[in-house]
Amino acid sequence: MNDRYGTDVLSGDWRAPARGRAQSVEAELGMVVEDVETGWCGAICRVEKAGGMHVVHLEDRRGRRKGFPLGPGFLLEGRPVVLTPPKQAERAALAAARKEASRTASGSRAVEHAPARVASGSRIFVEGRHDAELVEKIWGDDLRVEGVVVELLEGVDDLTAVIRDFAPSADRRMGVLVDHLVAGTKEDRIVQAARALPQSRHVKILGHPYVDVWQSVRPARLGLEAWPVIDRGRSWKHGVLAELGWPHTTQADVARGWKQILGSVRSYSDLEPTLLASVEELIDFVTVPQGVRHP
Structure with a gap:
């Protein structure tokens, strides 16, 4: 039978506008x-x-x-x-933040969820603890992915003995970062003697011209135009802290001063190019794939 009254006009969304809801x-x-x-x-x-x-x-x-x-x-x-x-x-800012977060402090592309490799035989040696802490802050993620350990020399006076003890080889390379490597200095003479060793073909020794690794931090990070000039014969670190107006009497003062300087470093862009180039070249040298002979 036909419905003489038709369909129920009140059924459905009868309040909806003809063009639909916004x-x-x-x-x-x-x-x-x-x-x-x-x-x-x-x-x-x-x-x-x-x-x-x-x-x-x-x-x-x-x-x-x-x-x-x-x-x-x-x-x-x-x-x-x-x-x-x-x-x-907002999306562009979020994408930019994600892109920035996908890079390490050294500027390398971050490898997500990559566990640190078992330490390889190759090593990078630096003069002191402050050098090691700076390298760790900027290149630590990269070195863990490559399985490269950073070790302390505690000075370069015995560099030739350290090289002999380490016994570098084609698959056990040795990179060395030296402070104040300037022609005619004591450091330069020590490095020249080390490069004359028979094992030197498996060793790369590079450095920077700064009296201390502190100077490799761009002075602008501390609000300076340039690092203070300290007279010869005066402890450089204590002298710098004094010129900055920071506590400078004890080794604890030096430690606190370095902590503040290191805390000002955010990424590779806060370091001087000379240090960047040396560390990057050392990392390349000690991470040559096994089986590849470095010239």
Whole structure:
């Protein structure tokens, strides 16, 4: 039998507008919308916050522009929409932060979830604890991935003996970072003697010209134009701390001063290029794949 009264007019969403309910849409640049009240149709060219409210600017096909309060009252492809503030800037900032976080302090691409390798036979030797702590802060992640250990020399006076004891070979390379490696210095004479050893083909000795590794930190990180010049015969570290106006009497003062300097270092960009180049070259030297003979 036919239903003489037809379907139930109250069934379904009978309150819904003919064009459907408005959906929230981000106001993306270039999106073409129409203002329902005025009939103005144009592409979104700018969204800004003015007077405590968001305003969307539409540019019509003649190049004319007009602003409207962001929110309801727009049509997109004939359907009602509620325009919301765009989040492209937030997404771009988040993407940039993620990209930055995906790199180590040395600028290398971070290897996620990679366990530290079992230590290889090759080593990098540095003069003192401060050198080791700086190398760890900037290159520690890279060295753990490669399985390279950093060891202390406690000075370079016995460098030739250390090399003989280490017994470097093609698969057991030795990199050495020397402070104040300048022509004519004591350090230079020690390095020249070490390079004359028969085992030297498996050893790379590089350095930097600074009196101490502290100087490899860019002075701007401490608010300085340049590191203080300390007279010969005066303890360099104690002298620097004194010039900076920091406590400088005891070794504990030196330790606290270095901790503050090291804390100012965020990444490789806070170090001088000479140190960066030397450490990067040493890492390359000691991480040559097994079976590859270094010239």
